[in-house]
Each structure stands twice: as C-alpha cells, then as structure tokens.
Amino acid sequence: MMGVKVAHRLARKLKKGDIILVSERGLMHLGNKLLQRSRWNHIMLYIGRGFTFEVTPRNGAHICDFIHDLTEKRYAELKVLRRKIFTNSARKKVIRMALKLFKKEKFSPWQYLKIVLGRTLNWGNQGSKSHVCLPNHTCGMGSVVCSNMVALAYYEAGFPISEKYMPEYVVPKDYENAKGFKTVLNKKIKTS
Numbered sequence: 001m002m003g004v005k006v007a008h009r010l011a012r013k014l015k016k017g018d019i020i021l022v023s024e025r026g027l028m029h030l031g032n033k034l035l036q037r038s039r040w041n042h043i044m045l046y047i048g049r050g051f052t053f054e055v056t057p058r059n060g061a062h063i064c065d066f067i068h069d070l071t072e073k074r075y076a077e078l079k080v081l082r083r084k085i086f087t088n089s090a091r092k093k094v095i096r097m098a099l100k101l102f103k104k105e106k107f108s109p110w111q112y113l114k115i116v117l118g119r120t121l122n123w124g125n126q127g128s129k130s131h132v133c134l135p136n137h138t139c140g141m142g143s144v145v146c147s148n149m150v151a152l153a154y155y156e157a158g159f160p161i162s163e164k165y166m167p168e169y170v171v172p173k174d175y176e177n178a179k180g181f182k183t184v185l186n187k188k189i190k191t192s
Helices: 004-012 027-036 066-072 088-102 109-120 146-156 172-176
Strands: 019-024 042-048 051-056 060-065 075-083 181-188
Touching: 004 066, 019 172, 042 088, 042 146, 042 172, 051 066, 051 088, 051 146, 060 066, 075 172, 088 146, 109 146, 146 172
Parallel strands: none
Antiparallel strands: 019 042, 019 075, 042 051, 051 060, 075 181
C-alpha cells in the first residue's frame, strides 16, 4: 500500500490506454503467478482520470478507482506499459473496445483454466484449436479474465499484444514481450 499523495503522483504519469501489470502479495496471488509462470498476477487497462478497467473473480469486468487500489490493496510491484507509437484516437479506440465488449461481463474461471491448461500443455499446435495468431482471426468474446480482456481490446482495436498467441490465450508474461511497447514505470511498493 502507498500513501495518497504518492498514488496521485503515480496516476498523473499514466496515459489512457496504458497497460498496468500488478504483482499482489498473498498466497492466492502467489499460486496464480506460479500457474501462469509470471511475476504478475493481474492486468488492468488505464482509462483516464485515475480509473482503470479490469476483470476480477469477485466483480467481473468493471471500472475501478486506481488511487483507491494503490492505497488499499496489497500490491508488491507494478509495471506500466505503453505503446511506443500511439495516437490519442488509438488510445480512445482501445478503451472503447474494452468497455463495449466487456463492461459487466462476469469473470470466467473456465477461461482461466483453459488458458493455464492450454499454455501448459502447449495446445498451440493442434490444428483448428491453434492458439497461434492467424490472419483474420475472429476473437471469442464469451469468456473473460483480466489478461485476455486487455489483449482482446487491443486486438480488436488493431494492436495485437502477442504475435505468437491469440488474444484469448494471452497471459501476464506475454505483455512483457509485446513488441511496440515500452516500460514507462516499474515500481516496487513497500509495505506500510
């Protein structure tokens, strides 16, 4: 957790469309990180004015007060990624896609399981079940978790996160390898 002033200062550095990767403290979050082989367990899309759009098991897809999260949640670390070349209209398009496609959608434990199993068992090379990114792919929008919500919104706006995996199967570690993105913030958060 961080102080309110520090949280506001951090939020002022963000731009609409930024991707926020979060590592949270706690046993449940550690399990999530181990399953996904990533140091990040949660992904959010910054939509501006101190708010994010995210998907959680408890609340599904929803708009969240990022300042509140920074001051109240047990974040250990966060990283902010931004497309290197990204116009204001492109930023708005990504946010519109996320809100249009997912607002009020429920978190899907089945999609989470499908992603973890698919990536663990390397389902990416099995014919019609291929998770490898193909031209003119139509995304499955029926199931959502945090990492694929952001990837699907970017994909539908014309900016794929991964060249290897379809947006439905993107996991937190894929964001760190996304081409065309730069790290604008990487911060460890001290416990208070």
